[in-house]
Amino acid sequence: MATRAESAAVTRRSLLDAAAELLDEGGPEAVTLREVGARAGVTRGAPYRHFAGKDSLLTAVAAEGWERVGDRVQALRADPDLPASERLRGALRALIDVGRRQPHLYQLLFKPQGARGDGLERVRLQLCGPEGDPTAAVRAAGRFQDEFQAIVAALVGEADARHYGALLMTSAHGIAGMELSGHLDGDKWRTTADELVDTLVRMVSDASVTTWET
Amino acid sequence: MATRAESAAVTRRSLLDAAAELLDEGGPEAVTLREVGARAGVTRGAPYRHFAGKDSLLTAVAAEGWERVGDRVQALRADPDLPASERLRGALRALIDVGRRQPHLYQLLFKPQGARGDGLERVRLQLCGPEGDPTAAVRAAGRFQDEFQAIVAALVGEADARHYGALLMTSAHGIAGMELSGHLDGDKWRTTADELVDTLVRMVSDASVTTWET
DNA sequence: GAGTTTCAGATGACGTTGTCACCTCTTCGA
DNA sequence: TCGAAGAGGTGACAACGTCATCTGAAACTC
Numbered sequence: 001m002a003t004r005a006e007s008a009a010v011t012r013r014s015l016l017d018a019a020a021e022l023l024d025e026g027g028p029e030a031v032t033l034r035e036v037g038a039r040a041g042v043t044r045g046a047p048y049r050h051f052a053g054k055d056s057l058l059t060a061v062a063a064e065g066w067e068r069v070g071d072r073v074q075a076l077r078a079d080p081d082l083p084a085s086e087r088l089r090g091a092l093r094a095l096i097d098v099g100r101r102q103p104h105l106y107q108l109l110f111k112p113q114g115a116r117g118d119g120l121e122r123v124r125l126q127l128c129g130p131e132g133d134p135t136a137a138v139r140a141a142g143r144f145q146d147e148f149q150a151i152v153a154a155l156v157g158e159a160d161a162r163h164y165g166a167l168l169m170t171s172a173h174g175i176a177g178m179e180l181s182g183h184l185d186g187d188k189w190r191t192t193a194d195e196l197v198d199t200l201v202r203m204v205s206d207a208s209v210t211t212w213e214t
Numbered sequence: 215m216a217t218r219a220e221s222a223a224v225t226r227r228s229l230l231d232a233a234a235e236l237l238d239e240g241g242p243e244a245v246t247l248r249e250v251g252a253r254a255g256v257t258r259g260a261p262y263r264h265f266a267g268k269d270s271l272l273t274a275v276a277a278e279g280w281e282r283v284g285d286r287v288q289a290l291r292a293d294p295d296l297p298a299s300e301r302l303r304g305a306l307r308a309l310i311d312v313g314r315r316q317p318h319l320y321q322l323l324f325k326p327q328g329a330r331g332d333g334l335e336r337v338r339l340q341l342c343g344p345e346g347d348p349t350a351a352v353r354a355a356g357r358f359q360d361e362f363q364a365i366v367a368a369l370v371g372e373a374d375a376r377h378y379g380a381l382l383m384t385s386a387h388g389i390a391g392m393e394l395s396g397h398l399d400g401d402k403w404r405t406t407a408d409e410l411v412d413t414l415v416r417m418v419s420d421a422s423v424t425t426w427e428t
Numbered sequence: 429g430a431g432t433t434t435c436a437g438a439t440g441a442c443g444t445t446g447t448c449a450c451c452t453c454t455t456c457g458a
Numbered sequence: 459t460c461g462a463a464g465a466g467g468t469g470a471c472a473a474c475g476t477c478a479t480c481t482g483a484a485a486c487t488c
Binding site for chain 1: 317321324326355356359363376377378379380381383384385386387388389391392394395396397398402403405409410413414416417418420421
């Protein structure tokens with residue numbers, strides 16, 4: 001029937017699916033190795049055959065999350081029917097949509113895991129393996145950033161793609177995060193994420209034109 | 215010497231300080247009620263006399279964090295020697311500085327605590343009391359937002375203060391968050407948070423002038 | 429000023445969790 | 459056919475949040 005490597009791969013996939021499911025349902029606190037194992041049809045110790053521990057499992061979930069967002073942005077960039085501004089709008093919304101649809105996953109994507117910094121020392125990503133080489137999560141996030149930057153470059157040119165790309169990406173992240181945390185609710189701001197995205201696209205288009213030679 | 219109410223107030227303060235200290239040192243995971251109690255000179259059960267539980271304690275820490283940021287922005291707004299654009303720059307940097315100096319506290323400030331949403335239902339703040347009235351954390355965050363909005367209004371006018379204020383606040387949050395999570399590192403973007411803040415201030419100033427009548 | 433109430437804090441206990449050591453049993457390679 | 463390898467199961471342990479209960483001193487009442 002199934003070779004050992006195959007069934008192990010199936011189990012690993014089930015574990016990842018169960019973890020992602022539990023994450024969506026109840027956040028990181030709800031992702032219990034025991035419950036993950038139960039949903040995957042194994043016991044509590046089995047996940048340790050596939051992941052170093054809970055953090056490692058969640059990091060793998062984050063990697064797949066980044067891959068999905070990267071795929072979506074790549075599809076936007078490669079769509080020949082879309083004008084450049086629409087591609088950018090779509091890329092910004094892609095990020096915000098994850099925050100809306102999978103808020104817990106979204107927070108995981110931007111969580112500096114295993115913070116080492118004390119005081120002034122910066123908090124560093126621990127998404128790297130023992131030897132320091134980037135893992136799947138870092139690579140997947142990097143691919144998203146490359147696709148995003150390419151979309152921005154098509155709109156504002158290569159020269160400004162880095163700076164304005166960073167501005168757009170961080171802004172989208174901020175919109176998603178504050179919408180998620182509820183700080184955009186109420187009568188205080190009276191604006192929506194979509195309106196903010198539109199303003200961003202317009203402002204960057206204008207600014208990149210007027211400051212093209214500065 | 216000390217009346218009972220006084221010593222209780224001292225204990226409460228010690229608990230908050232210990233929790234904030236542990237949060238800065240090792241993140242929310244490191245904030246153990248046992249260790250909090252130990253640092254405050256009491257035992258593990260004592261915090262329950264002052265807070266409903268760990269979440270409640272961390273919410274109180276978040277409230278004080280918001281108060282400090284609010285104080286800083288208020289001081290900027292009230293400073294008569296600062297031009298309007300510098301006040302805005304300072305307000306944006308105030309948020310980013312918290313992310314740099316106290317990354318764990320920063321994440322706590324924007325954490326939608328006690329997520330209830332399942333699936334499409336939005337994740338809601340559980341920073342409200344049993345009756346649903348906003349707690350100190352919500353009020354402190356609201357005051358920060360009011361001060362921030364006032365600073366923006368002085369630069370772009372009352373009419374645009376809401377929309378551009380939300381844009382600036384969310385963007386600053388995104389810059390802080392992505393700097394914190396390490397996604398701005400490396401050769402990919404080659405820009406700094408300060409440069410992004412400058413661009414934001416310039417773009418919003420320009421946009422608010424050119425679109426004043428639209 | 430004696431008796432009662434109140435409440436901050438201490439203590440013991442319980443269930444849950446992440447993690448490890450150890451065991452079993454199937455599958456793969458020679 | 460036999461040994462190695464590795465996926466998975468099981469027992470155990472420490473740490474954690476939380477609660478019920480107890481204690482002792484301050485605060486209040488008469």
